[in-house]
Amino acid sequence: MKKFMFGLFIAFGISACSLGDNISEDTCGEYTNVAFSGFPLSCNYTLKNPPLNPIAFVANTQEKMDSYFTKHANSCPNPSDPTIDFTKYVFVGIFSGEKSTNGYGIKITSIVENSCNLVINFYEHGPQSGEAITQTPTNPSDYVLIPKTSKPIYFNKTLESPDKIIIGSFDGACTGSAACQQFYQLNDYNIMNYLNVVYGSYEFTQYKYNAVIKRGDYTLFLKTIPTEILNIKGQTKTYGSPDSGDKKGVYFELRQGSVVTKIYIDNDDTEDQSAEIKAFKKAIQDKITALK
DSSP states (O other): OOSSOBEEEEOTTOSEEETTOBOOOOOSOOOEEOOEEEOOGGGTEEESSOOSSOEEEEESSHHHHHHHEEEOOOOSSOOSOOOOOTTTEEEEEEEOOOBSSSOOEEEEEEEEEOSSOEEEEEEEEOOOTTOOOOOOOBOOEEEEEEEOOOSOEEEEEOOOOOOEEEEEEEETTOOSOGGGSEEEEEOSSOEEEEOSOOTTOOOGGGSOEEEEOOSSHHHHHHTTSOHHHHTTTTOEEEESOTTSTTOEEEEEEEEETTEEEEEEEESSOOTTOOHHHHHHHHHHHHHHHHHO
16 A cells, blocks of 8 residues: 555545545555445435535444435345444445446445554446446445544545456255355455345345455456356356256356356256366355355
8 A cells, every 4th residue: 555645535523525635645554454344325225415526425423324315115135234333333435426327337445544544445437348328317336334433534546447257156945044145256356245145136236245355366267267158258148957956056247348247057067067167167166165
């Protein structure tokens, strides 16, 4: 982490500021990683007034949260409690401001701290090559929970790729255990462990996640993908019958720009699984085991 960064500074007496203010150099020691969790706000809250300009919002009380958001009934299949325990956590939201079309995004990638302050790293992206663009205004945002802190918070804009891989192990006949469905996102800035994933409902923006800051896993795992799957580019394919019988299988999703490839593979070795596919299935299973 460089000692001199540009971004947004927020003291806890301020609830929201524009992104882009300069922040000064500090001499408060080395930065260490801070654990954080993704919070699918749209499942439980509605933003009262979407900001027109880039802004960050920090809430350390329910009162401050309620000043920007209206709570509503959970609209996602995730059964977890949407209540934020402000004795343990601080809510952070970042916004790109209003965009004239779809295709824009903003994402918190990592959080670090030293003895003086806490720094939230984030990146933004525009429409991807080949993406279908609609002339509908959007307001990209991202939301996380961080451990409660009294340190000043700074925001640091970085350059990252939005490309990612999602791997998962599912068991539709299993209920009542987090081990039934294990899903992870790999990118080149962190690893996300999705929580309480519902069998068959694989739109992952609706789920909470815990993030582990680790660089390079996307690039490394990309090398293990067989040519057979790379050639399926932008399509969905199922090997065997993972949704019948014991309903066990592995899930693979590759997102590169606007191209999304999804693969479902039966845990049992079936005739349509080549040696390459069987080896890749094991690579996914081994990676999930290593991440648990």
